[in-house]
Amino acid sequence: MAPPRPPRVLLSCTPELARYPGDRSFAELAEDAVRRAGGQPLRLDGAWDARPEPPEVDLVVAVLGFRYGPTSREHPPVSVVEADLAEAERRGVPRLVVLLGEEVVGPAWLFADPETGFLQGLFRRSWAGRADAVVSGPGALHRAVLDGVRARVDRPPAAGARRLRRIPGPRDRFVDRPRLLDELDAGRGVQVLTGAAGTGKSWLAAEVAHRRRDEYDVVWWLSCSTPEVFPPVVAELAAALGVDPADDVVGALREHLRRSAVKALVVLDDLTDPKALDLVEGTRCDVLVTSRQDLPGAHRTLAVGPFDREESVRLLLGGTGWSRDEAHDLAGVLLDHPLTVAVAARHARHAGLSARGYRDRLREVVAPTRGSAALRLVLDDVFARDEKVHRLLTTAAQFGPEPVPFALFGEELGDLPGIADVIRWLDWFAPVEVEGQRFTLHPLLAEEVRTRARSAEEPPEFWVVRAMDLLAAAVSENMPFQVVTGIATHMPTVLRRSQEVATSADKPVELVLGMTKVAESLRAHTPALKGLAEATTLAREHHHSLERGRWQLVRDEARRFRDLHGEDDPRTLSATRDAVSALRELGLFGEALDLARTALPAHERAFGPSDAHTLAILNSVAALHRESGDLDEARRAQAEALSRAVAALGEEHEETLAARANLAGLLHEQGHFAAALRLDEDVLRATERLLGTSHPRTLAARAGVAADLLALDRPEEARALNEDVLRRSRRVLGPDHPDTLVAAGNLADSLAALGEDEAALRLDQETHERYRRVLGPDHPDTLLSANNLAAGLRALGRFAEAAEIDRTTAARLREVLGPDHPDARRSADNLALDLRLLEQEGGDRGERS
Numbered sequence: 001m002a003p004p005r006p007p008r009v010l011l012s013c014t015p016e017l018a019r020y021p022g023d024r025s026f027a028e029l030a031e032d033a034v035r036r037a038g039g040q041p042l043r044l045d046g047a048w049d050a051r052p053e054p055p056e057v058d059l060v061v062a063v064l065g066f067r068y069g070p071t072s073r074e075h076p077p078v079s080v081v082e083a084d085l086a087e088a089e090r091r092g093v094p095r096l097v098v099l100l101g102e103e104v105v106g107p108a109w110l111f112a113d114p115e116t117g118f119l120q121g122l123f124r125r126s127w128a129g130r131a132d133a134v135v136s137g138p139g140a141l142h143r144a145v146l147d148g149v150r151a152r153v154d155r156p157p158a159a160g161a162r163r164l165r166r167i168p169g170p171r172d173r174f175v176d177r178p179r180l181l182d183e184l185d186a187g188r189g190v191q192v193l194t195g196a197a198g199t200g201k202s203w204l205a206a207e208v209a210h211r212r213r214d215e216y217d218v219v220w221w222l223s224c225s226t227p228e229v230f231p232p233v234v235a236e237l238a239a240a241l242g243v244d245p246a247d248d249v250v251g252a253l254r255e256h257l258r259r260s261a262v263k264a265l266v267v268l269d270d271l272t273d274p275k276a277l278d279l280v281e282g283t284r285c286d287v288l289v290t291s292r293q294d295l296p297g298a299h300r301t302l303a304v305g306p307f308d309r310e311e312s313v314r315l316l317l318g319g320t321g322w323s324r325d326e327a328h329d330l331a332g333v334l335l336d337h338p339l340t341v342a343v344a345a346r347h348a349r350h351a352g353l354s355a356r357g358y359r360d361r362l363r364e365v366v367a368p369t370r371g372s373a374a375l376r377l378v379l380d381d382v383f384a385r386d387e388k389v390h391r392l393l394t395t396a397a398q399f400g401p402e403p404v405p406f407a408l409f410g411e412e413l414g415d416l417p418g419i420a421d422v423i424r425w426l427d428w429f430a431p432v433e434v435e436g437q438r439f440t441l442h443p444l445l446a447e448e449v450r451t452r453a454r455s456a457e458e459p460p461e462f463w464v465v466r467a468m469d470l471l472a473a474a475v476s477e478n479m480p481f482q483v484v485t486g487i488a489t490h491m492p493t494v495l496r497r498s499q500e501v502a503t504s505a506d507k508p509v510e511l512v513l514g515m516t517k518v519a520e521s522l523r524a525h526t527p528a529l530k531g532l533a534e535a536t537t538l539a540r541e542h543h544h545s546l547e548r549g550r551w552q553l554v555r556d557e558a559r560r561f562r563d564l565h566g567e568d569d570p571r572t573l574s575a576t577r578d579a580v581s582a583l584r585e586l587g588l589f590g591e592a593l594d595l596a597r598t599a600l601p602a603h604e605r606a607f608g609p610s611d612a613h614t615l616a617i618l619n620s621v622a623a624l625h626r627e628s629g630d631l632d633e634a635r636r637a638q639a640e641a642l643s644r645a646v647a648a649l650g651e652e653h654e655e656t657l658a659a660r661a662n663l664a665g666l667l668h669e670q671g672h673f674a675a676a677l678r679l680d681e682d683v684l685r686a687t688e689r690l691l692g693t694s695h696p697r698t699l700a701a702r703a704g705v706a707a708d709l710l711a712l713d714r715p716e717e718a719r720a721l722n723e724d725v726l727r728r729s730r731r732v733l734g735p736d737h738p739d740t741l742v743a744a745g746n747l748a749d750s751l752a753a754l755g756e757d758e759a760a761l762r763l764d765q766e767t768h769e770r771y772r773r774v775l776g777p778d779h780p781d782t783l784l785s786a787n788n789l790a791a792g793l794r795a796l797g798r799f800a801e802a803a804e805i806d807r808t809t810a811a812r813l814r815e816v817l818g819p820d821h822p823d824a825r826r827s828a829d830n831l832a833l834d835l836r837l838l839e840q841e842g843g844d845r846g847e848r849s
Contacts, residue, residue: 007058009039009149012084014069020106021138029142030063030098037149059152060088061096061145064124064131068116078437079116082123092164092240096148098141099124099131122423126435130210164218164240167209167267168202168403168435177204177311180302184208187300190280190287194294195304197444198339198371198431201290204304205267208288216286218264222279225270225401225443226493233402234279250279257283270401270443271295306336315341319349326355333359333370339444340371342430347378350428375431375448382428389425393432396441397449398467400493403438408470467494568606573599573613580620584627593624610648615641615655622662627822631670638663652686657697661704668708677708694728696739703746710753719750736774738781741767745788752795761792778816780823783809787827794834803834 011030018027027043034041042055068079078086088095104110113120133144177200184191185208193201206221213219218241222233231249238253241262257264257280264285268276271291280287289295307315312331313324320327334340348358365380367373383390396404406422426432431442441449453463471491562572576599583592596617603614618641625634642659649656664679684701691698706721726747729740744767751760768789771782786809793802810831813824 006038006040007152008042008055009034009059009061010042010044010055010057010084010088011061011063012081013063014065014067014079014081016067016069016110017063017065020110024138026063026065026100026138026141029138030061030145033142033145034061034149037146039149057093059094059096059149060084061149062098063141063145064097064099064127066100066111066117066120066124067113068120068123079119079123082437089165094152096145096152097127097131097133098144098148099127099134100141101134101136103136105137122434130213164220164237165213166220166237166240167213168206168221168433168440180204180304181207181211183302184288185211188286190277190289190297190299192289192291192295192299192301193304194291194301196337197292198337198442199304199306200338201304202269205269205288205290209265209267212265215263216265217262219267220264221267221269222276223270223401224268224276225272226496230273230276254279254281254283257285307331307338307341309336312336312341316345316348318345320345320353320355322348322355330355330359333362334374335370337371339431339442340374343371343374343378346430347374347381347428351381371444372448375445376452378428379448379452382425386422386425389422392422393441393449394453394463395467395470396439397446397453398464398494398497399490401440401443401446402490403435403440404490405438407437461498464494464497468498568602570606570613573603573606576602577613577617577620580617580624584620584624589624589628593621593628596620596624610644612655615645615648615659618644619659619662622666626666626669631666635663635666635670638666652690654697657683657686657701661701664704664708668704668711673708673711677705677712680704680708694732696729696733699725699729699732699739699743703743706746706750710750715750715753719747719754722747722750736770741770741781741785745785748788748792752792757792757795761789761796764789764792778812780813780816783813783816783827784823787830790830790834794837799834799837803831803838806831806834 011027011034013027013030018025020026031041031043039059042057062081062085064081070080085095085097087093132148133140135141135144181204184193184204193204195201209219209221218237220237220240222230222237224230234253235249238249238256241253241256241260243252243256264283266280266285266287268279268287268289271277271289272293274295274297277287277289277295277297289299294301309328309331312334313327316322316327316331317324322330330344331341334344344358344362347353348355353361361377362370362373365373365376367376392409395409423434426434426439429445431445433440433442450463467490471494562569565572576595580592580596580599583589583595600614600617600621603611603617607613618637622634622637622641625631625637638659642656642663645653645656645659660679661683664676664683667673667676667679680701684698684705687695687698687701702721702725706718706725709715709721710718722743726740726743729737729743733740744763748760748763748767751757751763764785768782768785771779771785775782786805790802790805790809793799793805806827810824810827813821813827817824819825
């Protein structure tokens with residue numbers, strides 16, 4: 001019997017740690033420690049999860065220095081080390097994190113990082129208090145890595161066990177509360193922290209979770225503050241544990257926790273509905289609950305109330321320069337309320353306010369409570385100083401309670417110094433937690449910001465529409481999919497807020513369009529949001545109820561702008577593009593094409609022939625010709641769009657590559673497969689070079705090449721490419737992402753072309769079931785996958801089964817898309833073919849979608 005292989009240990013650190021000290025660097029010492037501990041060290045170029053075939057590793061050792069190091073192309077950029085640690089958490093791989101302490105000595109370049117140093121500061125701060133070791137020099141690093149790896153090698157996890165962690169980073173301490181912490185540390189089972197908002201319940205729960213994280217296989221934080229948030233965060237835990245949620249994510253996960261030997265600590269934060277406790281009923285989990293209400297049941301309950309006066313004084317003295325008497329008096333004014341005291345201390349420290357000055361200003365604020373007054377005071381000061389922070393916080397307040405990625409605000413924040421400025425201002429707010437690339441607003445602050453927005457000059461729907469625009473943009477192909485999953489839980493909350501600010505009699509056009517955009521985005525990306533069944537239903541109701549009147553709304557809006565401002569005004573042209581999109585989505589291709597062709601000269605006059613807006617309407621003209629069946633005109637328009645994009649943007653701009661891929665698709669449809677292949681191969685080479693081999697756009701380009709090869713009767717090559725695309729898509733995007741399901745359909749096409757009809761049918765069946773589960777039975781993509789399933793049955797001579805599926809599919813497509821939509825007509829043709837084949841053998845076997 002072969003001896004077991006040594007555990008593979010990924011060593012993740014920034015390049016400068018491989019250069020210093022010169023005789024034996026930090027990185028070399030860490031590698032030596034891994035070997036001495038019995039491990040096999042691995043060091044990679046680039047992030048672990050960005051490699052085409054990331055190796056299986058048993059442990060990730062991260063050494064955190066003072067420089068952020070190489071970053072990704074994402075916005076904001078993410079360092080290789082940060083990406084490695086995030087990927088380890090996602091995969092359930094144990095981590096050993098060693099932080100170089102402030103007392104480390106070395107040359108200036110070891111510490112100086114003028115461009116991204118503030119990001120490393122945030123990253124280091126997010127690990128302060130939870131790193132496995134903080135070391136003062138090379139020797140201490142070697143010992144820490146040696147001891148840490150040995151401990152994990154000597155006590156390997158049980159077979160199949162995964163160490164999963166989802167806990168907020170350590171919170172800025174209000175003040176130590178040793179009695180409460182000691183009681184929580186000693187307790188097991190279900191423990192409930194109750195108290196008013198802002199008393200520090202969540203901070204206490206996070207502190208206990210970090211203190212006890214090594215006792216458990218799973219430590220997971222679940223937000224429960226709104227009905228919309230709970231299902232998706234439960235579904236994330238289910239997915240991490242490999243549980244298929246089916247229709248009842250809570251029930252499926254509860255049964256898994258009851259049956260498994262997993263030792264888990266679950267935190268239910270800000271619980272408002274006691275039914276959420278059903279998740280852990282009958283399980284062996286330890287549970288921490290924070291809630292503003294008393295909960296029924298035999299739970300151990302600890303009341304969290306105001307600070308003791310001495311606790312308030314200690315916090316107010318931190319950095320303010322006040323005397324003890326001044327801090328004591330102001331603590332009484334603030335009623336020793338923990339969040340209010342923290343807000344006052346942080347605000348006074350940053351603004352340089354005296355105790356008397358702060359008290360005088362606080363008395364001038366009209367507010368229902370002292371806590372509200374303290375929040376309004378700091379909002380007044382910061383918003384008056386920086387409009388960018390005003391916009392960011394007011395928009396973020398429309399979202400749910402989950403962390404908000406800075407990446408959502410990419411265009412507005414701009415470059416790295418812009419992000420740094422915003423983060424410095426956010427430090428004024430005690431109720432804002434900045435953790436790496438994300439920030440979280442305390443619910444009391446978010447409510448105060450929304451109250452402020454309602455009394456401002458903007459109409460009540462302004463900030464909700466803005467939030468919906470950001471979310472809709474985030475789920476476009478230009479946003480990293482990790483960001484899409486990061487903002488997923490905010491979508492249903494924003495949809496609910498859109499209902500709150502709209503009146504049933506007169507919804508503003510912008511609000512209606514925004515609700516529809518987010519609803520469509522939510523439906524399209526449901527695979528990323530498992531467990532959002534209720535939210536998806538809400539979005540679908542929005543979509544169906546609004547779509548019927550959407551064309552009239554955008555038509556009237558376009559006419560209004562044209563009458564007010566003229567046909568060449570940018571506002572008129574923007575409304576016209578919206579109208580073209582609405583008509584196209586409704587399947588009214590002729591009307592959309594007429595409008596787009598009329599709008600093209602106006603765009604050229606207003607913006608120039610190669611502006612992004614002009615190229616967008618020209619691409620719409622090409623796409624609408626294609627959808628109307630006029631492939632020659634579509635090809636001419638697309639070739640013109642490509643020529644203009646090359647001249648204005650260059651050969652390898654993303655818009656140029658998209659136009660080239662679209663032209664390749666048209667050539668393919670016209671039967672010019674060799675010409676299409678040349679273009680698709682050009683796009684593939686460029687995307688691989690610019691974006692890497694596993695980026696979603698690269699995978700789409702590779703799928704285009706595979707389709708050309710299949711049409712050129714080179715099915716073996718097409719199959720190899722499609723298998724590669726499907727494997728990478730499952731790893732990068734997940735098994736239920738729309739692009740992954742398309743990739744599965746493409747592979748089924750390749751298998752069918754090779755005569756492997758049984759294998760193609762099995763893949764079609766699996767893909768169709770995934771579509772049904774994640775998008776619902778009546779989603780157009782689900783119905784088109786049913787068409788493929790029927791084609792597979794037809795190929796095997798199972799005509800009656802194919803006819804049954806096509807009959808249902810044709811009826812549903814007529815209802816969902818309308819009888820004149822091309823997909824509905826194609827499905828009807830397939831049904832007619834099934835009925836003919838039931839009477840005679842042979843003949844054409846029908847068309848796959």
